Amino acid sequence: MASINARVRDRIWKKISEEWKSNAIMLFSSNSEQGYGIRSHGDPSREIMDFDGLLLMSKPDSKRDRWDDSDLSKSSEVDGSPFPDLSSFFNEKANSLLLETDLSNEP
Template sequence: MVVLVLSACPAGLRGHLTRWLLEISPGVFVGVLTARVRDLAWQRVVELSKDGRAIMIYSTRSEQGLAFKVHRHEWEPVDIDGLHLMRRPHTGRTKPTGPRAGWSKVSRYRKAARRRSSTAELDESE
């Protein structure tokens, strides 16, 4: 099984790939190819893609059962202890992007309770 995803590629390349693969969505091709035809199709994608990007995922005889090929894409395949994974580029953010403090109802209830207790203490001291 082969899945090929193209973005910003010429229409001629998409037409060329429809000879062997089924285009199920714009730029997404799926099909069953032999290893030889798959490699020739990938060579064609690299030659004709110009400034476009391409990712090919295909089945292999390995523990994971699949492998990746990437052309001009910011995500890159890496091999970590025999597993093929896709590494995302670092975005440069240093702060955590989690929820800010005081976002839940419980935190608001606690904050209101602290205010009530602090105003009650002020009233008693007067």
Template sequence: MVAVLILERAPRGLRGELSRWMIEPRTGVFVANLSAMVRDQLWERVQAQPPPVAAMLIVGARNEQHFEIRIHGDPSREVLDCEGLQLVRIKTQAKHKRR
């Protein structure tokens, strides 16, 4: 299943580790067709990173949108649930600094 992983403020070591499994078309953006097991193991490695590392993982799902978004840390965007649909909103500077 295709997975898109977007990292913010990630160390080079983590990016290097992810590049073994995924391609990085743009700095901090990783894309690959992964099995669920490999995807989940990579996500666990990302979640093990201390702040300020932040990440969004977008994976296929059985819902109306056919994908779901998972969040780790405090990314610059937030996911809102609007009647079962996941929408992404850019945080304002004031909100982002408070967290």
């Protein structure tokens, strides 16, 4: 891990994205709420997901590419997880919180 300025970091990333023949992920300090940023090049085994400014890494589900949604819901129940991916988990939580807020504001 090195501490370099943004100009050097951008030049390194430009060189990687132009000449690197493999996958790459760069994590770097930034002034964001999290304190870091993420860049990816190629087809890494992880996906960068942005949830209202919160950057998270997600591992794509290979089953998801092969089956339709009905097959996926069956397989996720077998695996013990009701959510096939992180996005649906956060959407479900957000909807639940909105419902709780609406119910508590009723007269």
